[in-house]
Amino acid sequence: MHGIMISRRVLFLAAPVLAIPPVAAAAQPEQPDGPPAAPLAGDIDAILARQTLVVAMPGFQSFPFFGGSNDKPQGIDADTSQQLAAALGVKLVLDRSPTTFDGAVALIEQGRADIVVAKLSRTLGRARNISYSRPYAQLSHALIINRVRFAILADGRQPEDVVRSFDGELGVIAGSSFEYYARNNFTKAKVRTFLAWQELVTAVRDGHVDAAYRDDLEIKRLLHEDPSLTIVARSVTLTDLTDTIAIGVRRDSPHLLEFVNLFLELSGRDKPMTADELVDRYLRKA
Template identity: 45%
Template structure:
């Protein structure tokens, strides 16, 4: 019987067609396979070199904290190993680790600012604090001359202390345009300047100011805290601008695993007090 196209299909061409169909489906199936969100089975997490309880400890491999738990939870859900980079000595340096491609995420009580948002991606906030001031009592009395501080604070023209490389160093010029801004290497040196009266006000989030009063009640003798209720400081995860998929995954994690929870100052202070007693 001569071999024809009809007999080829009848005698075994069906198998050939199946094989061809399987071969044709393979590229599509490969495209549908999930791609890894991060490479090398590692999640590179930039976190400050210093400690900030209850967010993160001094040693990234040590005890937990709000940010440590968040970082490890993200790595677990991604199925990769968290690798902590603790080389950044300022908050701005965390951002630089992302823009240089040396980190996938920056997690470390990182404030959102428009300036930083020009170079990195942000998750949605997982904590929302108010901005605050720590005032030297003697200097404040001289400045206010008996008036409520709230009436004069926005026109403040004295010496305002901020931490170099922090979001508040960025906020200061816009919030207090008449003030003389003094920049310090760290929070402890800002506190010392308030104690000895070399600056009038210190500018930071209200959580850190309230935490200071918990740690050192004697500060209430020389200083007073002021909360700027109309100014917020939103804390979020910084994400490499080269990885929008990772940014979307962090948002998804915060929504599904964290139940869209946004911590406030009172909740964080309560956690800090509990940790201090442990």
């Protein structure tokens, strides 16, 4: 087996996931480049009046959720955005200027976009400033661990014990929910941030960090696309820690939030998809 499953019921009793971090420790939202645009009027009446739905989505690739070019976006979230605009009877405008997830959230916090549809994790920190739809995907937290560095950390201990008290170097993507999760769930770890997922994966492969922390879909996709990685790395799924994915909505748009939730229900997206379902539907066919 290339990976192990660990239950959070034992794993992190000293660091409950629901603890809200101090404001000073929270990651600061990215400020998009250029002068701030004038805030858009909120809620459905304003959207119908201007005949556009402005959706924030980072410019990088995160298949099967979003990817492609600005002119031809692809993925679940790109399709959902287009269908939401069509259901409202307006034109879709995608703003793909953000380079991080927090940067996309900043656009709706500043009133420069109506919603975020971008594999957006629900966190308590973000919920202070935006509203969330019902989840349409539910993933587990996971690690991809360099085998040699992990063996040095273990020093003969069982893998579960090493993860429980993980004090090595843990890599995360800057401006993502997992930067927040890492600082709260792995309080002894030395957290290092990376600008891109591939950069972080390379660091694990080359032994520059002990492990990378993300959701199990990304770990499954990684091993699906590059099985050779299992020679130097192993995966760990944290079965009691979930990452729920939802649409972010401006907090001054309660009618739009109701509309988005009804859209998810009527289009059959109200039952959250798991990583295994996403892999079967989108990745194994690719």
